[in-house]
Amino acid sequence: MKEIKKVVLAYSGGLDTSIIIPWLKENYNNCEVVAVSGDVGQGTELDGLEEKAKKTGASKLYIEDLKKEFVEDYIYPTLKAGAVYEGEYLLGTSFARPIIAKRIVEIAKKEGADAICHGCTGKGNDQVRFELAIKAFAPEMEIIAPWRIWDIKSREEEIEYAEAHNIPLKINRETNYSKDKNLWHLSHEGLDLEDPANEPQYNKPDFLEMGVSPEAAPDKPTYVKLTFEKGVPVALNGEKLGGVEMVEALNKIGGENGIGLADLVENRLVGMKSRGVYETPGGTILYRAHQVLETITLDRDTQHYKELVANRYAELVYFGQWFTPLREALAAFVDKTQETVTGDVTLKLYKGNMINAGVTSPYSLYSEDFATFDADEVYNQKDSAGFINLFGLPLKVKAILEAERNK
Numbered sequence: 001m002k003e004i005k006k007v008v009l010a011y012s013g014g015l016d017t018s019i020i021i022p023w024l025k026e027n028y029n030n031c032e033v034v035a036v037s038g039d040v041g042q043g044t045e046l047d048g049l050e051e052k053a054k055k056t057g058a059s060k061l062y063i064e065d066l067k068k069e070f071v072e073d074y075i076y077p078t079l080k081a082g083a084v085y086e087g088e089y090l091l092g093t094s095f096a097r098p099i100i101a102k103r104i105v106e107i108a109k110k111e112g113a114d115a116i117c118h119g120c121t122g123k124g125n126d127q128v129r130f131e132l133a134i135k136a137f138a139p140e141m142e143i144i145a146p147w148r149i150w151d152i153k154s155r156e157e158e159i160e161y162a163e164a165h166n167i168p169l170k171i172n173r174e175t176n177y178s179k180d181k182n183l184w185h186l187s188h189e190g191l192d193l194e195d196p197a198n199e200p201q202y203n204k205p206d207f208l209e210m211g212v213s214p215e216a217a218p219d220k221p222t223y224v225k226l227t228f229e230k231g232v233p234v235a236l237n238g239e240k241l242g243g244v245e246m247v248e249a250l251n252k253i254g255g256e257n258g259i260g261l262a263d264l265v266e267n268r269l270v271g272m273k274s275r276g277v278y279e280t281p282g283g284t285i286l287y288r289a290h291q292v293l294e295t296i297t298l299d300r301d302t303q304h305y306k307e308l309v310a311n312r313y314a315e316l317v318y319f320g321q322w323f324t325p326l327r328e329a330l331a332a333f334v335d336k337t338q339e340t341v342t343g344d345v346t347l348k349l350y351k352g353n354m355i356n357a358g359v360t361s362p363y364s365l366y367s368e369d370f371a372t373f374d375a376d377e378v379y380n381q382k383d384s385a386g387f388i389n390l391f392g393l394p395l396k397v398k399a400i401l402e403a404e405r406n407k
Contacts, residue, residue, distance in 0.1 A: 004028045007144060008108040009117045010100060010130065011035035011061065012042075013049045015169060016119030019161050020146050021057045024117060027150075031114075035061040036107050038100035040070045041183025041244075056167055064103050067183055071243030074099055074322075075184055079286055080231040080341075081334045082294070082306065083314035088264045090280045090287060091317050092185030097126055098322035101133030108141065115142035122148045125269045129320030136323040155190070183247050185280040186210050193275055196265055200277045210279040211255025214352030221350040222257050223357060224250070226289040228345070231338030233286055247282045254281025258352040269319050288354045289345040296364045297340045306337055 007024055011017045021033050035058040037049055046063060053061040074095040085091055108116050116134055120127035122145070131143055152158055155178070162169055178189040186209050192198045202213035227235035233246050241249060254260050260281035265273050294303060309330055316327045343361025347354050369378050 002114060002142065004031050004114045004142065004144075006032045006034065006111060006113045007115045007117050008034045008036055008104055008111060008113040009058070010104050010119065011037050011049075011053060011058070012119070013037070013045065013052055014119075015155065015158050015162065016121075016147075018052070018056060018167050018169065019152075019158055019165065020117060020119050021053065022165050022167070023146055023150065023161075024144070025057050028144075033058045033117075034107070034111050034113065036104050037061065037063045038096075038103055039063055039065045039067060040096045040100065041067050041247075042181050045181060052168065056165075062107055064107075066099055066103060067244050068242070070096065070099055070183065071247055075247070075283075076232055076243060077331050077334070078313070078317060079233075079283075079290055080338050081313040081330065082287070082291060082310040083317060084287070084310070085314040085318045086264070086266055088262050089266055089278065089314075089318070090185065090262075090283045091314065092182060092278065092280055092283070093126065093180045093187060094129065094317045094320070095322065096180075096182045096184070097129035097320065098133045101130045102137060102323075105134055105137040105141070108138065113141075115144050117144040117146070120145065120147065123268075123270060123272065125318065125320065128269055129322075132320045133323060181209070183244065183251075184283050185278055187279075188277040189274065193277060196275050200261075200263055202261065208261075208279060210251055211260065211281050212258055213261070214258035217256065217258035217351045219351075221348045221355075222253060223346060223348055224253060224285065224289075225344055225346045226286070227343070228290065228293055229342050231290065231334075231341040233289070247286075250282030250285050252282075254285050254349065255279075257281075257349040259349055259354060260284035261352065285347065285349070285354065289347055290341070292345050292347075292356055292359050293341055293343050293361060296359055296366045297343065297361050298337060299365060302337055306334070309333060 007028065009017060009020060009024070021035070024031060024033050035053040037046060039046060049063065050061045078091055078095055083091065085094070104116060116138070118127065118130045120130060127145060134141055134143060152161060159169065177191055177193070180187045188200075188207070193200065201207050203216065225237050226233050234240060236246060236249055260279055260283065262278040262280065264278070265275045268274050298306065313327070313330050313334070316322070316324065316330070321327055340361075340363035342363060343359065345359045346357040348357045369376055
């Protein structure tokens with residue numbers, strides 16, 4: 001193995017990466033550690049990060065503002081695809097990792113680093129997401145994954161290491177949920193949530209951070225009107241908004257109305273099942289509105305085939321395969337389908353529920369003249385008899401031949 005003199009660390013300031021800085025210096029001959037934090041909307045989690053990184057041994061900290069790129073180049077393409085992993089997970093952590101890893105590679109090359117380090121555990125999906133992105137842009141780069149090589153076996157031991165090295169932490173043993181926060185969502189794992197039999201304590205103080213439980217939401221509904229252009233949300237209640245502002249505004253509205261809570265047991269890429277609770281208020285609204293608009297703007301065959309693509313697209317994102325030819329090819333297919341996904345969708349938000357309240361589009365394929373139950377001049381109901389005869393012909397032939405064979 002080549003000598004490691006400088007390491008670029010994917011740094012969040014959380015428990016894992018906080019102890020990794022001194023650990024790297026202890027185990028790699030006091031190497032220089034350059035910390036990099038990708039700002040994808042963690043908010044106050046970034047406060048005081050530079051001081052903390054340097055205090056624990058980093059030579060410098062880069063804080064890269066990636067929010068606009070995150071929304072426009074990662075979130076919106078996934079939204080347009082309608083990609084949802086296992087029917088519920090809106091991929092909040094999944095598509096945040098590739099953009100961060102890509103920027104870390106750029107800084108590692110700029111810094112002339114010998115290796116890139118991350119704090120992902122050997123049980124999780126994030127190790128794959130980070131490392132596949134690194135391999136895509138720096139295939140020869142050494143990767144250090146402490147969780148796969150150090151003697152620490154648990155978060156409890158991590159806290160003990162931190163205390164022994166005087167590393168300040170914002171958590172304690174009693175509230176030590178594993179969380180991941182960005183502009184799109186907040187995830188909660190660990191502690192009582194490790195047992196799927198336990199109900200999440202949504203009304204417990206400080207558990208939910210992006211909104212309230214449905215029970216605590218207002219007793220009157222809130223209406224939101226979203227305008228889309230080619231599958232991309234561009235206006236909220238008539239006001240034009242950029243991507244970051246759109247997600248932030250919907251997070252506030254959705255959070256206030258108890259929208260976007262998901263409690264699920266998911267199948268990790270590494271093979272085990274894990275239980276997580278997710279808050280995705282704005283994203284849940286966007287997905288629902290986009291889906292409603294597609295019901296009147298996509299023809300039947302495209303809509304149904306796109307559902308198949310959405311499932312595969314979600315797997316690719318979840319599995320860390322963002323920078324792959326297949327994901328890019330599917331994105332091109334999705335973009336073609338979105339050429340007519342333009343229009344307005346109104347949703348009524350009420351205590352965790354989203355109720356359709358109207359949809360219009362200049363490209364609508366819905367025709368009241370054809371769909372009406374009243375008398376019409378455009379559809380001859382007698383035509384359906386011939387259609388059914390042809391459509392059912394294979395069944396009819398099969399039944400006739402089976403009857404002859406059984407005589």
